[in-house]
Amino acid sequence: MCGRRRHGYGQGGGVRRWRHQDFGCWRVGLVASMPRVDCxxxxxxxxxxxxxxxxxxxxRDFEAECAWLMGVANRKTVSGFLHVAWRAAGDIARRVxxxxxxxxxxxxxxLTAIGVDGTSHRKGHxxxxxxVGHERHRVVWAHDGYGGDVFDLFFRRLAEERKASIRVVAGDGARWIDSCVAAHCPNAERVLDGFxxxxxxxxxxxxxxxxxxNQARRAGNEEVTKRMRGVKHAVLKNPDDPTDRQNDALGAIRNTDPKxxxxxxxxxxxxxxxxxxxxLDQARGELDHWVFRASRSRIPEIVELSEKIRRRRPDILRTIRPGYPNARLEASDNRIKAAIRMAYGFHHVDNLIALTMLRCGGLDMHLPQPAI
Structure with missing residues (x-):
């Protein structure tokens, strides 16, 4: 519809109803006769x-209130407070x-420094x-799918001067990120985030x-198998804040495996x-020492990883120098995952992306205000 004033055509199909903001515990609706016009x-x-x-x-006021609540509250609060179906809330998020x-x-x-990542939804399928834009710490673009073809769509949205202004591209070690950066931003530094x-x-x-x-279990070594059960979370967790049980598990690691x-x-x-x-100067020598130790550890999984670290050594060192990716991309990733968990039940990925932009995109959301 063009929105211009036109001549009337008829009385239309009668009255129509719209859901409005509730008045206390009372549900409010607007009712009006809707004529037709000839355009x-x-x-x-x-x-x-x-x-x-x-x-x-x-x-619009009801949708603005619903979108504001979706940005600050959880799913149960939005549906229970506004008495709206969650599927309808997803459509509201997209329109707002x-x-x-x-x-x-x-x-x-x-945009001068960006971070790119693929996040799974619908149980990882x-x-x-x-x-993510690092300067403003917000999501600037999101799209359904994963890989070089999808990331290429982002660069197609940018003018040539905007591509030239991008100096840092952070992300994981995926090759499709490398190829897209080389094709569209050849002067940008490719950085791996520490996470x-x-x-x-x-x-x-x-x-x-x-x-x-598995080796201890097949060999029937029940003592080693029992110790290994409590080691998983202890070895994967950062040692800054371990529990007493994890401290005991870390102390028993040396006796778990004879080698x-x-x-x-x-x-x-x-x-x-x-x-x-x-x-950077200290990390450069420590990284070389780490690769030397890992490549001679005689642990197949660690030896294989040392080859990957050796290949990506320049990218890892660039990670330490700019100081962009580590905390900022991790924080954005956590906020995005929280938005995806909240969007569980949406039937359209566009609604999920809209909710992600509402919560992480820096959109200027406000509650409806009375006209002055």
Missing amino acids: PECGVVVARVPWAEPGNRFT ADRLRTAMPSPFDG TYITVV HIVSWMTGALDQVRRRLW GRLYRAWQLKELLRTLLRHP
């Missing part, structure tokens, strides 16, 4: 009302996010690709633990985690 461009259509979008059964984006400046303005670097090591450490546990493989793998994990916090 040369749109044809014979129902007249537009100032309090709701065309074809919508909720007023679209209206707010059109009224705000472009989120791509001033599907992904959305999210791009994914440590996650490589924790994954390899867990593989070592499972392999040793000390699990304990040596845990030491290498801690060395890799701490060197990422050191100054």
Whole structure:
């Protein structure tokens, strides 16, 4: 509908109702007769009302209140307080996010450092690709899917001068990120975020633990098998705040395996985690020493990881120098995952992306205010 004033055509199909903001414990609705108008461009259509979008059964004020609650509260609070179905709330989030984006400046303005990551939803079977702007610490773009073809869509939205302004691209070690950055932003620095670097090591450490546990179980060594049951969370957790039980498990790691493989793998994990916090000159030597020790550890999982760390050594060192990715991308990732958990039950991924933008995109949301 074009929204222009047109000549009347008929009385239409009678009265229509819209859900409005509740008055205390009373549910409020707007009821109005809807005439039809004759538009040369749109044809014979129902007249537009100032309090709701065309074809919508909720007023703008109700949708603004619902979107604001979705940004600060959980699913149970929104549905219970507003008495609205969760599927309808997802559609409301999409409409409000679209209206707010059109009224705000472009989120791509001033981008110099971005982070990209793929986040799973629907029990890990599907992904959305999210791009975060490090300066403003907010989500600037999200799309359904995962891989180079999806990330390429983001760069197609950018003008050439905006691509040239991007200096740092942070993310995990996926090759499709490398290829897209090389094609669209050849002058940008490719940076690995510290969270994914440590996650490589924790994954390899867990593989070592499972392999040793399976070997002890097949050999019938009940004592070692019993000790290994309490070691999983102790070796994967940061040693800054362990529980008493985890301290006991860490103390028993040396006796779990006669060759000390699990304990040596845990030491290498801690060395890799701490060197990422050191100054660049110090971290450069410590990283070379770590690769030397890991490649000669005689632990297959750690030896394989040392080859990967050696290949990505320049990217890891660039991670330490700019200081962009570590805490900021982790915090954004946690907020995005919280929004995805809240969106459980939405049938359309566009509604999930809209909720992510409402909670993490820096959209200017306000409760409805009375006209002055």
